[in-house]
Amino acid sequence: MTAQRLLFSDTLCLIGLFCLCWKAPHPWPLWAAGLQLLAVMTEVSVLFLRTGTLRWTLLTVVALSGYGVLLVLWIGTFAAARRRFRVRSQSVAESSE
Helix, strand or coil, X not given: XXXXXXXXXXXXXXXXXXXXXXXXXXXXHHHHHHHHHHHHHHHHHHHHCCCHHHHHHHHHHHHHHHHHHHHHHHHHHHHHHHHHHHHHHHHHHHHHC
């Protein structure tokens, strides 16, 4: 039952990331959605494959793709903050002239 709940929540996250990709002009939501898709498809494989070693390998892929999604979201947030700071500093420089 826990695997189905995890698959449901990850699928909802995937849908949200795809909606974000639809309107975002930046590439990082696409990378996050791709890694989330990898996690969802791996969870589907885990549900249907009942072998021990292969199952742990697939769960490792799910965990690593989750870290990848977090890394891409962090990079996107950092890039947006830098861009916002750059725009503010340019507007302050223009207004002081």
